Amino acid sequence: MNSRGSLGDAMLRVVLEDMKRKTACLGLLCSALLFVNCHVQHRDFPVLKGPYLGQKPLGLKPEVFAPGIVSTKAYELHGCFSPDGKEFFTTRRPTFEGDDNQLMLMKEEDGTWTKPDQPHSIRTASDCSHAFPQMERRCS
Numbered sequence: 001m002n003s004r005g006s007l008g009d010a011m012l013r014v015v016l017e018d019m020k021r022k023t024a025c026l027g028l029l030c031s032a033l034l035f036v037n038c039h040v041q042h043r044d045f046p047v048l049k050g051p052y053l054g055q056k057p058l059g060l061k062p063e064v065f066a067p068g069i070v071s072t073k074a075y076e077l078h079g080c081f082s083p084d085g086k087e088f089f090t091t092r093r094p095t096f097e098g099d100d101n102q103l104m105l106m107k108e109e110d111g112t113w114t115k116p117d118q119p120h121s122i123r124t125a126s127d128c129s130h131a132f133p134q135m136e137r138r139c140s
Contacts, residue, residue, distance in 0.1 A: 074092050
């Protein structure tokens with residue numbers, strides 16, 4: 001009976017060691033996938049530097065502004081820069097018929113523009129004039 005117990009203990013140790021190796025490999029694989037996913041998401045947004053989101057200044061001829069960044073497959077309207085030119089606001093609506101407008105913000109931080117995101121304190125376009133009364137004339 002003693003030899004059977006020893007054999008069972010040895011088999012249990014082998015199984016546990018195998019499980020530890022597989023768990024470690026799975027952890028490394030998950031970490032690698034997470035790293036690659038973050039890298040790809042960051043790469044999807046271009047590096048924008050300079051005034052006007054790195055775009056050429058607007059002229060007299062109508063042109064799409066910042067294609068794929070500001071002008072996307074969604075419906076964007078009412079774009080404006082803050083008075084100091086360091087922030088860009090636009091209203092985005094996922095569908096033409098929808099009424100779920102979202103205020104989007106891009107900021108110039110350390111010379112590079114951030115990806116468009118909703119400001120934490122502002123969620124709808126109607127909040128813009130209350131939060132930034134000095135910009136009401138410029139955003140309309």
